Amino acid sequence: MLSRGSREHGDLVRFRLGHRKFVLFAGPEAHDCYFRAPEDQLNAKAVYQFTVPIFGRGVAYDVPPELMAEQLGFLFPALREAAMQRFARIMFQETKQFADGLGEEGEIDLPHAMNELTVKIASHCLLGQEVRDQVDSGFAEAYHELQNGINTLGFFLPRLPTPAHRRRDRARRRVAELFRLIMTGRRDSGARPDDFMQMLMDARYKDGRALGDDEITGILLTVLFAGQHTSAVLSTWTGLELVRARAYLERAREEVRGIYGEAGTMSFASLKRQLTLEHAVRECERLHPPLILLIRKVLRPVRYSGHVVPAGTLAVVSPAVSHRLPSVFADPDRFAPDRFAPPASEDKQHHYALIGFGGGKHRCMGKSFAYQQLKAIWTVLLDRFDWRLDTAFPEPNYGSWVTGPKLPCRLHYRRRSDACVR
Ligand code: HEM
Known part of the structure; x- marks a missing residue:
């Protein structure tokens, strides 16, 4: 329409x-x-109130736009080049582990697989090792319950006490408790890992005030929600389009062979050189923007x-x-x-x-992270496997807040013997 x-x-x-x-x-x-347009003319806060029960009070769309900008601003240093170098290795390791678990040949439910993989990458890179270690023992489950709290009813009546909203609120309490325990553990042990959580624990507002644990939890959830599902969906579309466009896929694979040679190491610099793959991701951003x-x-x-x-x-x-x-x-x-x-x-x-990543004051802060992640994922998956889609190309599912393909969406894979990316 x-x-x-x-x-x-x-x-x-x-x-x-x-x-x-x-x-x-x-x-x-x-x-x-x-x-x-300035915020007092075109206002995001008034529209995105459905996120408040998920992100929490006192952060993001629950506070004045200047304060939200200050809160998100704390994270910029954690997305600079030095951090992206480290993330390149994490993205590779997580995808390699995923690929190693696939065996020789089979079928995957692509949206589901990309969701699991990007939860691991996002929690590892952005939230820290401790959260990553708990992905399979409770964090992923709580996070999915929170995700299910985003529904059409919630958009209009976010506080209505429906069963889904009660599960959402319970899940948020579990995530908050998990983060609180990690922060307490870090303070007690003096450990100061290089991640978003630590960045926020060390940050001070302009007036000198430190952030409370609840604010830190809220900001971390804001970033995770903004960045994880959108990445999973764009990664799914990228795979689907590449598998359909065989000739282009072969060019992307040749580029991988050219850059990594016999056994090349994936790094920030190597990923930057993969322009053929980057253009494919950009074309998927154009044709299938996750936020429509x-x-x-x-x-x-x-x-x-x-x-x-x-x-x-x-x-x-x-x-x-x-x-x-x-x-x-x-x-x-x-x-x-x-x-x-x-x-x-x-x-x-x-x-x-x-x-596809917005513009102006609310433009996406994670665009480079997302591009690097998608390139890392598909570099490993093209290097390790041949892929085939046996069904018709799926239509977009406009019924979801983030627009992925309609299900079922399964890809067949067979392991290659000439992998070169290490
Ligand atoms: C393919 C992946 C992604 C897509 C398509 C995407 C898209 C977008 C779009 C369209 C907006 C603007 C929303 C609006 O104007 O209403 C946005 C904002 C935002 N994105 Fe992303 N994003 C992605 C990944 C990420 C990642 C990985 C992160 C974090 C590392 C992130 C963090 C954010 C944040 C915090 C905002 C809100 C900024 C603000 O309102 O000031 N995004 N994103």
């Missing part, structure tokens, strides 16, 4: 769902207006292109719609990763042509 609206009406499309009024901003110029709708509440009227979007409206940007505009991307429904290589470099025509 939104795609048709933008084809027929251009940059701004007004529509209603029930009693709610919406306006879609489509195309790079409209994105520019949307992402530049970004939403803000209009608090003050927005003027754009001779129109006024009134206060009270819900303003949306849809990466899924905008990424398929033929005025921006040539032959937009085709999987063509080379569109991102020179001379075409289609994403470079406008800084908001490609918006």
Whole structure:
């Protein structure tokens, strides 16, 4: 419906769902207006209240935007190059362990497998070794219960005491207790590992105040929720598209052979050189953005292109719609990763042509992490296995907050004998 609206009406499309009024901003110029608007005009906090029972009180969308920015800002140093070097090895080790467990030949449920793998990578890289050690003994289960707390009803009535919401609240208490025990253990032992949790334990607000354990738990959950499922879904689409585009997959594999040779070590630098694979990931970001709708509440009227979007409206940007505009991307429904290589470099025509990671003040802080992770995963999986999809290419499942493929979505694999990435 939104795609048709933008084809027929251009940059701004007004529509209603029930009693709610919406306006879609489509195309790079409209994105520019949307992402530049100040928080007191286009407001994220008013829309993302359903996250408060999950992330917790006193963090993220429960606090004023300046405070949320300060809280997330503590994490930037933990995403700089030195950390990314370390993450490259963790991403490799976790994926290798996953691949080693697959045996010679079989079938995997790809979305499920990518979900498990990215929970391990995210908890190991971002939350720390102690949480990673507890993934199989309680953490993953509690985390999935929390994820199940995100549902349509929760979007409108996040505090309604439904069974799913009660399970969500119980799971949050379990996660909070686990994190509290880890933080207490670190303080008692004096251990100071190099991770997000420690970064937050050492951080001070501008007024000199240290963060409380509950705030630290909330910020860690915010990042985990923002980064894990989205990565799992984009990794799934990347695998599916590569397996369908055999010739491109072979090019990506040749690139792996060229860079890693007989037995090359995966590193931050080696992953950076894998542009063929990177363009495939970018093409999947374009064709299958995990977040298909970004939403803000209009608090003050927005003027754009001779129109006024009134206060009270819900303003949306849809990466899924905008990424398929033929005025921006040539032959937009085709999987063509080379569109991102020179001379075409289609994403470079406008800084908001490609918006799978958002833009402006709320743009994703984990984009480089996500790209590196997806490249690490598919480097190992292409190196170790041949892949085949025996069913039709799956349709997107728009019924979920993060848009993955409809199930079942199984891939057949057979181990190769010439693996070279170490
Ligand atoms: C493929 C993976 C990912 C995708 C597609 C994705 C996409 C996005 C998008 C579209 C937004 C903007 C939301 C909006 O404007 O309403 C966003 C925000 C955010 N992302 Fe990501 N993301 C991914 C991975 C990550 C990772 C790995 C992390 C953490 C390391 C992360 C942390 C965040 C945070 C904290 C925000 C909120 C920023 C704010 O509101 O100020 N994301 N992401």
